Each structure stands twice: as structure tokens, then as C-alpha cells.
Amino acid sequence: MSRYYIGADLGGTGIKAALIDARGVIAARSKAATPVTEGAAGILRALKDVIRALLSEGAEVGGIGVGSAGRIDAAEGIVRYATDNLPGWTGMRLAEALTAEFALPAAVENDANAAAAGEGWLGAAAGLCSFAMLTLGTGVGGAFLHRGAPVSGSQGAAGEFGHAVLYPGGLPCNCGQRGCAEQYLSGSALSRRAAEAFAGWDGRRLLEAFAAGHSLAAGAVEAYLDDLSYAVHNIQSYLDPAAVIIGGGVAESHSVWWEAWQRRLAALSPLSIKVLPAKLGNEAGMLGAARLIMDREQG
Structure with a gap:
């Protein structure tokens, strides 16, 4: 069975994620509106729901990568600062929360860094x-x-x-x-x-x-x-x-x-x-987020 990684792109308007293999082939997609009126708890819940939908595909998943708006401590997987576009998101220990929920390794990066990683990989x-x-x-x-x-x-x-x-x-x-x-x-x-x-x-x-x-x-x-x-x-x-x-x-x-x-x-x-x-348009962030967790787990 092929091994996949989840790459998610989280912004103030929407959350989109994909199940991606080591060649960058997208096997499945999931998305949701970002429920900003519900604050950090609602945003985290929506992200988990998007990820859970991909895990329900039954593929072997090696980890979760997330590109999030905001200033990110990538080493710790923490959102150090986010604007009011993501209310309450400052301080979110995102990698820790995802690993606790899904028992998978998780990596978090700034969304622009994730998009750039995607362009560096396949773009x-x-x-x-x-x-x-x-x-x-x-x-x-x-x-x-x-x-x-x-x-x-x-x-x-x-x-x-x-x-x-x-x-x-x-x-x-x-x-x-x-x-x-x-x-x-x-x-x-x-x-x-x-x-x-x-x-x-x-x-x-x-x-x-x-x-x-x-x-x-x-x-x-x-x-x-x-x-x-x-x-x-x-x-x-x-x-x-x-x-x-x-x-x-x-x-x-x-x-x-x-x-x-x-x-x-x-x-x-x-x-x-x-x-x-x-070259990658709206897929850059998802691909880059997946690549970052691949590199971390394989390196």
C-alpha cells in the first residue's frame, strides 16, 4: 500500500487539505470554511474535521503538515502570533493538538513558507x-x-x-x-x-x-x-x-x-x-505542507 501524507492550508476564509503521496500526486481532497466567528476552538475543530475526512479514506498516512496564516514557531509547532483574521489563534499549540487527536506526527509552518516549499518541490x-x-x-x-x-x-x-x-x-x-x-x-x-x-x-x-x-x-x-x-x-x-x-x-x-x-x-x-x-496556484500550500512533514519524518 502506498504511503500518504496530509497537507493542509489554513487561512482566514477557508481550510483545504489533501492526501498526497511521495510523488506529489493528490489522491483525495477535503475543505471547509474557516469558522472565524467561533474563535480558536471552532477553527481547530474545523481543521480536525477536514483531516478526519481524509483519514476516513483508509490510506496509510505518515503524518500531517499544516500551513497556517500567522507567525509560526515551526520547531515547536506553535502559532506565536495571528491577526484578527484568525481570532484567538495566537498561542495555539497546533502540532501538539493534532498529534494528540490523531496519533500522527505533525508539522506546522507559516502558510507562505508552505506555499514556497510546494513551489520548490514541484513548481x-x-x-x-x-x-x-x-x-x-x-x-x-x-x-x-x-x-x-x-x-x-x-x-x-x-x-x-x-x-x-x-x-x-x-x-x-x-x-x-x-x-x-x-x-x-x-x-x-x-x-x-x-x-x-x-x-x-x-x-x-x-x-x-x-x-x-x-x-x-x-x-x-x-x-x-x-x-x-x-x-x-x-x-x-x-x-x-x-x-x-x-x-x-x-x-x-x-x-x-x-x-x-x-x-x-x-x-x-x-x-x-x-x-x-x-506554477501551482491554490495547491501550493497543501503540497508544500505535505512535503515539509515528509522531509521531517524521512530525514
Whole structure:
């Protein structure tokens, strides 16, 4: 019988998980809405239910990996800090709770680290010794992997590129700082730029107009691409990765703006920067979480 691992991706909106073998083949899936109104107890219960549904498939399971939003102590499997998107989640001893419930080894990582691990295993970064990942979604996340393992830092906060200050004294951020990259590069930020330029527009419509050659849309999108260029330049300066992988919802439309961005990046940065679009989409977090527990159990 093949041996499988459970990889789960837990965010403020939904929980999704899959039964995954050593080749990265998904045998079964399970998902649920994240019951944030029920607090930590409800979120944990929903996660357990999703995992239990996969275990009911009857496969031999070697362990459980979870990528969770928040600042994670991966060595201890503890959520050190989570925002109000996951109320009460700060302090959750998640690995311990899952092992107690299912009698299986469990590993917990930050969700961006898990997604990057997935891209490093089967996606855009496969075969790279070191790489950074920048995710452009509702917020902006990031990760840095070296020799296949996420670099977490002393407080579990390494790779928080979205909260590096891009514009000192700039727009207020929900982290308490001002001018964070997240306020300029997220999908929400792109929609804000669209609405500022054209009443009633969102980011999707702005990109569609840009692709159609709309001159005023081009100005708003090019300003966004300039900010993205500076953020990636800074990542390259800090870490010198072999590549920077761009993921998240905004990146899914990369065919519209990638070529234009490459020209602007080359013009704005003197560094040699290899950038690649992510390949795994919404499956990256589940695959990466499964890979992390595989590596821990096999290593």
C-alpha cells in the first residue's frame, strides 16, 4: 500500500487539505470554511474535521503538515502570533493538538513558507538551491527557502516582505507601520489604484484595460509595476536568491503584465534578477505542507 501524507492550508476564509503521496500526486481532497466567528476552538475543530475526512479514506498516512496564516514557531509547532483574521489563534499549540487527536506526527509552518516549499518541490522553483517567493494576494506574503528548507528567523518572521517599508511615512498598514509594501502591491492595493483612476473599477478591470492598450490604465498599472520592481530589487539585494517566484491572485494574471514588468524591472534595477511566475496556484500550500512533514519524518 502506498504511503500518504496530509497537507493542509489554513487561512482566514477557508481550510483545504489533501492526501498526497511521495510523488506529489493528490489522491483525495477535503475543505471547509474557516469558522472565524467561533474563535480558536471552532477553527481547530474545523481543521480536525477536514483531516478526519481524509483519514476516513483508509490510506496509510505518515503524518500531517499544516500551513497556517500567522507567525509560526515551526520547531515547536506553535502559532506565536495571528491577526484578527484568525481570532484567538495566537498561542495555539497546533502540532501538539493534532498529534494528540490523531496519533500522527505533525508539522506546522507559516502558510507562505508552505506555499514556497510546494513551489520548490514541484513548481516554478524546482531544482533551485535557494529562492524567495513573493505572494500578491489580498495581502502580500513572502518566504525564503535555502537548501529546500524555509528560513524562519529568530522570531518566525523571516520573509515578511509585505511589511518591509516601501514608502517611509506612507499609507497606514494594519500591522501598525506606515508605507508597507502590502499597501502598494496587494490585490486590494491594485483595486484601490484602479478606483482612484476610474470610478467603480477594480484591479481586474484595470488589467483588462491595460491589456487592451488603454493609455490611462497604462499609467496606473505602470506605477504598480514600478513599486513591484523596487520590492523585488530589495529582496534580491537582501538575500541574493537564485530566483524570486511571484505568486498569489495578482500573479495569476501575469500574462497581461509580465512582459511590460520585465522591461521596467530591467530599467529600474542594476541587479541581475531572475523572476518566475508560480506554477501551482491554490495547491501550493497543501503540497508544500505535505512535503515539509515528509522531509521531517524521512530525514
